[in-house]
Amino acid sequence: MKICKRCVLPVNFPHIMFDKEGVCSLCRGYKGKAHTEKLKKEYKARFETLIRSRSGMSEYDCLMCYSGGKDSTYALSLLKNIYKLRILAFTFDNGFIPDRTYVNIRNVVEKLGVDHIFFKPRFDIIRKIFTTALKRSLYPVKTLERASVLCTSCTGLVKYIAHKFAVEKEIPFIAFGWSPGQAPVTSSILEINPLMIRGMEGVLKGPMARIAGKAIDAYFLNERHYAKPGFFPILAHPLAFFPYNEKAIIRKINKFGWRKPNDVEMNATNCLVNPLADEAHIARYGFHPYALEIAAFVREGYMSRAEGLRHLPFKKDRKLINRLKKRLGV
Amino acid sequence: MIKKPGHDIKSELKKFIIDNFLRRAKAYQLSDDDSFLKKSILDSIGVIELTNFIQSKYGIRVKASEIMPENFDTLNNLERYIDKKLKED
Numbered sequence: 001m002k003i004c005k006r007c008v009l010p011v012n013f014p015h016i017m018f019d020k021e022g023v024c025s026l027c028r029g030y031k032g033k034a035h036t037e038k039l040k041k042e043y044k045a046r047f048e049t050l051i052r053s054r055s056g057m058s059e060y061d062c063l064m065c066y067s068g069g070k071d072s073t074y075a076l077s078l079l080k081n082i083y084k085l086r087i088l089a090f091t092f093d094n095g096f097i098p099d100r101t102y103v104n105i106r107n108v109v110e111k112l113g114v115d116h117i118f119f120k121p122r123f124d125i126i127r128k129i130f131t132t133a134l135k136r137s138l139y140p141v142k143t144l145e146r147a148s149v150l151c152t153s154c155t156g157l158v159k160y161i162a163h164k165f166a167v168e169k170e171i172p173f174i175a176f177g178w179s180p181g182q183a184p185v186t187s188s189i190l191e192i193n194p195l196m197i198r199g200m201e202g203v204l205k206g207p208m209a210r211i212a213g214k215a216i217d218a219y220f221l222n223e224r225h226y227a228k229p230g231f232f233p234i235l236a237h238p239l240a241f242f243p244y245n246e247k248a249i250i251r252k253i254n255k256f257g258w259r260k261p262n263d264v265e266m267n268a269t270n271c272l273v274n275p276l277a278d279e280a281h282i283a284r285y286g287f288h289p290y291a292l293e294i295a296a297f298v299r300e301g302y303m304s305r306a307e308g309l310r311h312l313p314f315k316k317d318r319k320l321i322n323r324l325k326k327r328l329g330v
Numbered sequence: 331m332i333k334k335p336g337h338d339i340k341s342e343l344k345k346f347i348i349d350n351f352l353r354r355a356k357a358y359q360l361s362d363d364d365s366f367l368k369k370s371i372l373d374s375i376g377v378i379e380l381t382n383f384i385q386s387k388y389g390i391r392v393k394a395s396e397i398m399p400e401n402f403d404t405l406n407n408l409e410r411y412i413d414k415k416l417k418e419d
Contacts, residue, residue: 015350091418140370142351187378192395199367199399200374 001286007295010307012286014145030299037183044241047189048259050234051083054172057140061085062101063166065092065158066109066116069270072177072295073108073258074249075239079175080112090165092158093120095327096273100261107257119161121219125212129153130273131328134280138207146182148289150277156204158219163197166233167225176239180244180300181293188240195227199220244302265315277326278314288312339388340409345382347405351376372398377402384408391413 004024011018017025047326055061056203062079066072066089079085089109104155109116131137143152150161162174192200198221205220250260260269281289288294291312298308338382344360351371352360366372372380380402381392391414 065393140351140373140376142376143369146375183375186382187375190374190378192374192377193395193398194378195398195400196367196402199365199403200372200377202367203373204372208368 003309006305007298008305008312009291009295010287013291014141022174026295027299028108031302035279036185036300038242039150043185043188047238047241048235049081050189051085051173054234055085057172058170059086060088060115060171061277062087063091063162063169063171064114064155064175065150065162065177066090067095067177067270068108069177069268070246070253070258070260071179071239072251072270073104073256075175075177076108076239077112077253077256078238078242080114085173087114088165088169088171089114089116089218090162091116091118092154092161093269094126094154094157094273095123095238096271096324097118098261098263098270098272099261100263101270104258104261108253121157122215124198125215127328128212129220131330132211133182134276134328136328137284139203142248144281144285144289145292146289148277148281150273150280153204154271156208157219160201160204163221163233164219164225167205167221167228167231170231172233173235174235176235176237177239179293179297180240180302183237183240183295184296185240188237190235192232192235194226198226234279246302247317275314275317276321276328279316279321282314288314339412340405343384343405343408343412346380347371350379355358360405364405365399365403366389367399367403388412388416 002018002022004011004018004027005022006027007024009016009024009026019025019028021249051061062085064072064076064079064087066076068091076089080087091105091120105116130150130153133148133153136149137144137324138149138154139152143149147155165171166174168229201220205216209216250258263272264270265275265278278289281287294303294308294311296302296307303311340362347366348360348388350400351366360371364371384390385392392415396411401405401407
């Protein structure tokens, strides 16, 4: 399989083209580190202006979607220690959180001094959605570039449950711990009209409702929320405009009592079901769901191309895959 | 970049949507009134990418409050919105 000579994207990745030199269209369109740094400064300044204007209006300034992984732990620490925000950290328990991650979450929120809630949806609903996501394409093609169908389902639920909390508690920001490779800096601050959110919510809710029925309504916005358009939060993922160095991040968060779980795969530090989701994605679409993120890291110089290529081959752990399938009843 | 005489906004938008969000095999099915949201063509990052494209291609500034279905959800709506913004600017 042909792979871009500069990054790690394969020729069958959606919407890209390769030129005669074997370089992909995303690399050819990359404007360089200086341009990225300029954008980072702009978005950071914009974030800081928004914080100054919107904080202090309710009992929390920010709802942090906190998976307990290394990136969201680091993002939480930045929001607390640098910006001094009053934070409600929220963890979505999909039933596949590693044991060590529960310990990490407890250690980190206690050390940082933030309020924290777990939300655990009905596992029978998660099981139905996840097992269908392993077999079928449910969402727009664009979503496949960034994550497996299973992960898009899960993060979609996280996003809209977070929206519900934010609107109900009048919290002006929702923050995510997405890495700079997961979403570009130009999407690091999202202010979207609630009318548009309603449409976008439907893109995820529709397929899930067909799988799981009306019970899914509990995880999405309803007319009570849409009746409060002025309380819809701004979404931010601050790691997009901070320096990103994985080793330095892990050193910093070790001080909060965070340790990498030893039963997770290379590309995820917070969820056990990733290998199953990755396997299904690769089998159906022919490329790794982390390819776009790793390619962005390579382009920005956070890792070498050689290191990026080492992250991508899928190492099948048959015993683990079978355990995960058993948990899902597949 | 400012709109030049003869700019066919709708064709340029259609090409951008097809190149970035649609499987090429289904590209021919996109009509000017198709809802991007109802047809599950755009997600939230897609909306941002489209906004960035419009801003840099046509030199207009899109306010967050303007990102709504009435302006963004079909090729026709987008063309109307961009025309209006170009006349304001």
